[in-house]
Amino acid sequence: MIPRPVSNRQATLLRKLNKKKYRTKEQLFLIEGARAVEQVLANSSVSVQHLFFDESQQYWNQQQWQEALAKVEGAVLDEELFAEVSDTDNPQGVLAMCRMPAEISQEKLVEGGGIIIALDAVQDPGNLGTIIRTASWFGARGIISGKGTVDLFHPKVVRATAGATCSIPYKNGPLSPALDELETQGWSIYLLDAGPGAIPLKEVSSLGKSVIVVGNEAHGVRPELITGDRQTVKIPSVGENRKVESLNAAIATSIALYALT
Template identity: 65%
Template sequence: MHLPSASNRQQTLLRKLNRKKYRYKERLFLIEGARAVQQVVANNSVRIKVLFFDESKRYWEQEDWREVISEFDTAMVSQELFREVSDTDTPQGVLALCHMPEEATVDHLASKSGLIVALDGLQDPGNLGTIIRTAGWFNISGIISGKGTVDMFHPKVVRGTAGATGTIPFMNGELPEVFDTMEHKNWQIFLLDAGAGAKALNEVTSIEKGVIVVGNEGHGIDDGLMTGERNRVKIPSPVGVDNVESLNAAIATSIALYDLSAKVG
């Protein structure tokens, strides 16, 4: 089977999409890697515009790709260009150019129940990718990305989601205003905070609608979000364990989702 070569316009676009402003201008982003692309195809979670293949690897000739290829526009690119636009040291040879999903509105998220994750200045792409992947596992109701948080369509974030990109409703917004709206709709705000005065997660007994807030890796949650009626919660450490300052943001979020998801209802 012969694939057409990517056009000059497509090649230029692939180079530009490593920058956030172009992703949002074009409303397009990239998913890299055979497993991630196949997972997105299976999930039908985002709309694929074009599949690109590294001409040196010729994956399109493999049997497990033939049916996939028949469903989408496809093109091949040179090994040099693939390495240039790839986010990994050892590219797998498959890229999906995808339409960015539409953002949810705060009213739409507020109409739901269960758990939502809110991100306050989370900056590490690997952490965010893991959080999205874990949130998908627990079937949470949405993700809210606040000021200073890394773009969830950053290539490293998308790679970290392992194909979960697009499976969860999301929005970008100013957290103080978003939280005010959510609280008016009877959502409880749970701020992950290891500081003095925070109560242990196991003290939370039941939740109908809860927002778990994850802060910046170095500075935690902005003080302005810690109003009196909100719940500062922490993951209690085993007695005598004090040799680690705090948990990684993604790990802490995973533990909180595991604990609190069992209390929803």
Template identity: 65%
Template structure:
């Protein structure tokens, strides 16, 4: 197996920066199980598999098919640690092509559930939401202003291989919602306020958008219009000892509850 070229090594270093990911339309997927899941999903095109030379994953029997199927190269342990997003990386890294975004009009033509993110900043939260959305088979993900990049290494790692399996777009949420609402989509704003409707009171949904806000500041006021429903996840014990749920946990509960009503 050949060593990664100087050009490849330079590219891997650059892809930790968002501007280079979007310039090259490439991102990195790290970890044996995540990479194998991406291969199995067949939703993402892999250009090259890189292996940590010291770990020699390519010699393991369960990687033989992948080694024969893709272009492969090795990295020194030092370089693998440099481009890795973890302190103790597994010795497999996939260079992947970034999938194309869908349009608001294409999302509007679907049905079921879509998740919209309003300034969500924690990569771990976004990765978990994408992973959960993949489990429930939602129609799409809309990444609004201020939301962390969907192809940030920590986000990609958190999806556990679900990256690319869900149609997605970046855009101003108010504008996207206008397109969706014209096609009878209902917008549900996750809001812990006392005036919000308990989630379990929603009886049925044909086309619904679950909107998750910023971890610290919640949803922007401009999204809270009269034709949109603010919904909350009530605590079963009444008196709560914490102010609110984690954003990813709240989104997961909402997906579980509403997916059974579509």
């Protein structure tokens, strides 16, 4: 089975999905590369709508893609259009267009407790994707993506999740009111911030309803969020001879997830 050529309507849509505005409007996003597409096809949380193949690479001739095409409709793009739509320098010959899961409501998010990750302007797509991957591994309850955080469905974020995209409930929106509401509902807020007053992570005992707040890679957690009873938490360095200013944001978040689960 050779997929039919891409339609003009589809080509226009594919070009648009490189922009966050259109991803949100259409509630669709793209995943690129054989390994990544295989992962989402095997991930029941992801609704794959359509597969797209690079004409010059002819992946559809391989048995695994024939099997995939028996379940999901496919189309072929010429090399130039595929490169335009791809966000990588060396496009791999297959793309999946997927439906974005709906955001979770704050009400649903707090049901049952667990660990919530709140992202305050996390800007590096690789960091965000890795945070999603690790949060999924440790069974986090959900992710709140605050203002200034890179789009959860940015192609580079999706790739860095290594197949974990869509596997954790999420909501977008300002962190300040979301954290206030969580606090009134008995959640403990832990801000990853090494400023004065921060306690070492090893001294934090998770009470079953914990929010880990992760700040921007360069500037840390916004001062407005560090208020009242909220506890700042640090991961202390070891030894005297330290040359590093801080841990990477995804590393710090992952260590906190490990320590609190």
